[in-house]
Amino acid sequence: MSLDFSIVPSFLDMLFEGAMWTFFLTVLSIIFSLIFGTFFAIMQLSRYRLFKFFTRFFVWIFMGTPLLLQVYLIYFGLVQIGLNLNAFTAGVIALSLHFSVYNSDIIRSGIFAVDKGHFEASRSLGLSHSQTMRKVVVPQALHMVMPALGNMMIALLKESSLISIIGVMELTLSAQRAISETFHPFEFYVTAAAIYYIFNLMLEWAIKNVEARSAKYR
Amino acid sequence: MKKPIITIKNLHKHFGELEVLKGINMEVRPAEIVVVIGSSGSGKSTLLRTINQLEEINEGEIWFDGEMVNKKQSYSKREKYLNKLRQHIGMVFQHFNLFPHLTALENITMAPKLLKKLSEKEALRIAERNLEKVGMLDWKDYYPSRLSGGQKQRIAIARALSMEPKVMLFDEATSALDPELVDEVNRVMKKLATENMTMIIVTHEMNFAKDVADRIVFMDEGVVVEEGTPEEIFSNPKNERTRTFLFNYLNRGAL
Amino acid sequence: MDFELILRVFPFLFKAALVTVHVSVLSICLGLVIGSISAAANFSRYSFVRWPARFYVSFFRGTPALIQLFILYFGGPQIGINLEPMAAGVIGLGINIGAYMSESIRGAIIAVDKGQIEAGRSLGLGKLQVQRKIIIPQAARLMIRPIGVNSIGLIKGSVIVSTISVIELTFTAHRFISSTYKPFELFIAASALYLVIVSIVSFIVDRLDEHFALEV
Numbered sequence: 086m087s088l089d090f091s092i093v094p095s096f097l098d099m100l101f102e103g104a105m106w107t108f109f110l111t112v113l114s115i116i117f118s119l120i121f122g123t124f125f126a127i128m129q130l131s132r133y134r135l136f137k138f139f140t141r142f143f144v145w146i147f148m149g150t151p152l153l154l155q156v157y158l159i160y161f162g163l164v165q166i167g168l169n170l171n172a173f174t175a176g177v178i179a180l181s182l183h184f185s186v187y188n189s190d191i192i193r194s195g196i197f198a199v200d201k202g203h204f205e206a207s208r209s210l211g212l213s214h215s216q217t218m219r220k221v222v223v224p225q226a227l228h229m230v231m232p233a234l235g236n237m238m239i240a241l242l243k244e245s246s247l248i249s250i251i252g253v254m255e256l257t258l259s260a261q262r263a264i265s266e267t268f269h270p271f272e273f274y275v276t277a278a279a280i281y282y283i284f285n286l287m288l289e290w291a292i293k294n295v296e297a298r299s300a301k302y303r
Numbered sequence: 304m305k306k307p308i309i310t311i312k313n314l315h316k317h318f319g320e321l322e323v324l325k326g327i328n329m330e331v332r333p334a335e336i337v338v339v340i341g342s343s344g345s346g347k348s349t350l351l352r353t354i355n356q357l358e359e360i361n362e363g364e365i366w367f368d369g370e371m372v373n374k375k376q377s378y379s380k381r382e383k384y385l386n387k388l389r390q391h392i393g394m395v396f397q398h399f400n401l402f403p404h405l406t407a408l409e410n411i412t413m414a415p416k417l418l419k420k421l422s423e424k425e426a427l428r429i430a431e432r433n434l435e436k437v438g439m440l441d442w443k444d445y446y447p448s449r450l451s452g453g454q455k456q457r458i459a460i461a462r463a464l465s466m467e468p469k470v471m472l473f474d475e476a477t478s479a480l481d482p483e484l485v486d487e488v489n490r491v492m493k494k495l496a497t498e499n500m501t502m503i504i505v506t507h508e509m510n511f512a513k514d515v516a517d518r519i520v521f522m523d524e525g526v527v528v529e530e531g532t533p534e535e536i537f538s539n540p541k542n543e544r545t546r547t548f549l550f551n552y553l554n555r556g557a558l
Numbered sequence: 559m560d561f562e563l564i565l566r567v568f569p570f571l572f573k574a575a576l577v578t579v580h581v582s583v584l585s586i587c588l589g590l591v592i593g594s595i596s597a598a599a600n601f602s603r604y605s606f607v608r609w610p611a612r613f614y615v616s617f618f619r620g621t622p623a624l625i626q627l628f629i630l631y632f633g634g635p636q637i638g639i640n641l642e643p644m645a646a647g648v649i650g651l652g653i654n655i656g657a658y659m660s661e662s663i664r665g666a667i668i669a670v671d672k673g674q675i676e677a678g679r680s681l682g683l684g685k686l687q688v689q690r691k692i693i694i695p696q697a698a699r700l701m702i703r704p705i706g707v708n709s710i711g712l713i714k715g716s717v718i719v720s721t722i723s724v725i726e727l728t729f730t731a732h733r734f735i736s737s738t739y740k741p742f743e744l745f746i747a748a749s750a751l752y753l754v755i756v757s758i759v760s761f762i763v764d765r766l767d768e769h770f771a772l773e774v
Contacts, residue, residue: 088636149753151717154728154745162741246622250721257624264632271633278621278629285620355680382684390682400677403772404695413691414681448772459677466681 090272096263100273103259104280110176110255111242111284117181118241119234122188123227127218129193140189147186153247155179160251176248184241191233195226228299235292242288243281256280307366308333308470308501309354314363316349323349325525327363331470334499338512341522342548347505350522351472354503355392356385367392368469390418393463397475399455401447401462408434408443411462419466426465433461437491453484457491464495471495473504477511489515509552513537521545560740564747567734574730575751581647581726582713588652589712590705593659600664611660618657624718626654631722647719655712662704666697699770706763710756727751 128140147155159182160175170178199222207217227234249257260277264270307330314327323346331337339347352358353365356372365372367388376384402410411433412426421429434440437457447455456476463471473492477485489511496502496515506512512519512533519536521529521544529542540546599611618626627650634641641649670693678688720729731748735741 146749146753149714149756150749151714151728151752153717153720154731154748154752157728157732157735158741158745161735161739162745165740165742243622246624247718249624257622257628260625269636271629271636274625274629274633278617278625281621281625282617357676357680385679386682386684388682389680392680394677394680396673396677396680398673400671400673402674402677402692404699414678414683417687417691418682446772462677463681 088271089269090276092267092269093272093276096267096273099263100256100259100276100280103254103256103262104284106173106253106259107242107245107255107257107281107284110173110180110245110248110253111238111288113177114180114184114241114245115238117177118184118188118237121181121185122192122234123223125185125189126192126196127223129189130196130218144186144189147183148190152179152183152244153250155183156247156251172248172251172253175251176245176253180241180245180248183244184237187237188234191230191237192223192226195230195233196222198229199225231292231296231299235289235296238292239285239288242284246281305332305334307331308368309503310364310366311350311354312364312366314350314353314365315361316346316353316358317361323525324353324360327525327527329520329527331501331503333469333501336496336502336504336515336517337520338504338506338516338518339520339522340506340509340512340548341528344524345522346525347522348474351394351474351503351505354470354472355389355394357394386418390414390466391469393466393468393471395456395459395463395471395473395476397479399447399452399459399479401455401459403447406444406446407439407450407458410447410458411465414462415465429465429467430461433464434458436464436494437461438487451484452480453487456480456488460488460491460495470501470503473502473506475505475507478507509537509549521548523548560743563738563740563743567738567744568747570734571727571730571747571751574725574727575755577724578713578716578726578728579755581644581651581719581724582709582716584648585651585655585712585716586709588648589655589659589708592653592656593663596656596660597663597667600660601667615657615660618654619661623651623654623715624721626650627718627722643719643722643724646722647716647724651712651716651719654715655708658708658711659705662701662708663697665704666701667693669700670696696772699772702767702770703763706759706767709763710759713755713759714752 125140125144128136129144131137131140156175156179159179160170160172163170163175196218203221203225204217207221208214212220245255246257249255249261252258254262256277260273263273267273309329309331311327311329314324315322316324327346327350329337339350341347349358353360354367354372360373363373368391372388401407402413405413408427408430411430412423415421415426415429416423431440431443434443437460439454439457439461442450442454442458447458450458460476476492477488480488485508489508492502492504492511493515504512504515516533519531519533520527521536521540521542523544529536529540529545535541536545537549540549596611596614599607600615602608602611627646630639630650630653631641631643631646634646674692674696675688678692683691716726717728720726720732723729727748731744735744738744
């Protein structure tokens with residue numbers, strides 16, 4: 086068997102359809118992972134020891150175990166409690182939760198990095214603790230940790246390939262479909278890699294843009 | 304009068320668009336103490352760093368001990384030449400630059416053992432002699448992180464001395480020190496001066512300059528504005544810019 | 559919650575965990591070698607040495623590890639590379655993590671204070687001597703934590719070899735899930751093992767970091 090890239094173009098629409106699903110999977114998961122990440126970060130700073138403890142425990146587990154294992158848990162496990170999810174939804178939930186815990190650590194460190202003086206000034210103006218967090222501290226923290234969060238988003242894009250294993254027809258699985266018809270794995274996997282790479286560059290570009298845009302407000 | 308050990312002719316240096324040294328001419332004789340003063344941005348540190356070629360020059364000549372330092376050479380020959388040249392020129396940096404992973408003693412003995420192939424005993428002998436000279440013999444097994452700024456700088460001086468250089472360059476050696484630590488370093492430098500070491504000192508410390516210099520060179524915006532003995536420069540500056548600089552300096556100190 | 563099941567499958571999971579550790583250790587070693595070469599190449603004077611290194615880092619950090627593994631294992635035969643799953647797994651993971659380690663090593667080297675290099679050169683040390691005696695001793699200490707982070711990432715990332723039928727921990731857990739329909743119990747058992755492995759590695763990295771730390 087040898088290499089023959091000329092067979093790729095006829096399957097490009099299949100690959101692009103898969104790429105679209107990768108795109109949706111990634112974007113949705115990024116959004117949720119940021120929301121949950123912020124939530125978990127604030128939970129870990131809570132004054133109620135119970136919240137803090139359980140969140141930290143949850144974070145520890147989700148950081149210390151592989152994404153794929155978590156995907157299996159959510160896709161197969163939630164069935165045990167009656168939740169029958171389709172693979173795409175399970176994929177989004179798994180990716181979101183997995184990366185939200187990393188994001189929460191990043192955001193937490195950002196919150197610590199915000200100058201105490203800002204916190205004190207806000208409280209002395211009469212704002213409550215949670216108002217201060219919401220209006221003064223968290224916005225600054227988010228701005229500071231944008232590069233680190235950007236790295237997490239890029240990682241999420243790459244990890245989304247694992248969702249192919251539970252049958253979501255994203256880019257990786259689409260490539261496998263093409264391979265099952267042509268028996269030319271090398272060409273299609275390399276093409277898929279190239280498409281992922283381009284997505285990666287686009288995502289990096291978007292992140293840099295957001296960073297530059299919000300730097301104007303410093 | 305002895306032949307100069309360092310001669311600088313028409314030295315020009317740019318950093319990109321900015322010309323930092325605009326035609327410097329200077330001579331330094333053996334055992335002479337030359338102190339270079341001037342405001343920030345005058346180019347005095349850059350000038351010092353061109354002497355041991357930590358900075359390359361764009362135009363002009365630098366002569367050290369009868370040889371032209373910036374001669375045209377192949378890359379590999381130049382590397383070898385520079386390494387040998389720098390063994391004869393000792394440099395003390397504003398931020399000390401001690402190697403944090405080595406003790407004070409190891410900082411000092413590393414280069415002599417590696418480059419001059421000295422035995423452990425010989426290197427130790429020279430190191431301890433220099434440590435004694437700078438007053439840090441008791442601290443020889445300490446790591447730099449445990450030492451104060453003044454102590455670190457004295458170790459740095461001992462480190463440079465242990466290569467037995469012909470000339471010592473001091474690049475704002477006390478500028479990064481807390482005021483109460485400046486004296487211990489100045490004292491060491493004065494001691495070296497009495498031992499006939501050729502020294503080129505870049506500093507902001509005017510009193511120290513007056514005290515120790517054989518000759519003062521005042522630089523402003525990349526040129527040598529005026530040179531002379533301390534008496535000439537401090538009591539009777541001829542050039543307008545020199546007078547303005549000294550006036551500003553004195554008023555700063557007076558407040 | 560079926561605890562009895564957990565106890566029953568544990569020995570199998572434990573053996574599979576050893577395979578995970580085995581694969582990880584080999585890949586980490588390979589990654590360190592490749593990463594060191596790549597980092598060194600990044601500093602070369604010659605652009606024909608630098609560019610391949612930059613491309614390597616960019617490609618292998620910019621594409622999913624799973625795809626890289628598939629290219630090697632499934633696509634390899636097309637270009638004359640025929641590997642057993644275990645070998646393909648180790649090599650694939652090693653090449654992938656090497657790109658990340660290359661950046662960790664490069665970052666550590668750059669972080670060494672420039673003033674030290676000047677001090678070394680002003681004493682007459684040549685470029686190689688400065689590297690050996692000043693840069694590397696310090697960079698080695700600075701890179702302990704980043705390499706540790708890379709390694710822990712690899713242990714978790716090693717799951718991808720389960721897709722090419724290497725019988726490691728997640729593969730085994732998945733098999734038991736399929737046969738027992740008890741994902742929660744299996745997840746708990748498998749997670750526990752992963753957490754133990756990761757915690758041990760974290761502990762080692764922390765101790766190493768402390769031991770070699772330089773107060774600057």
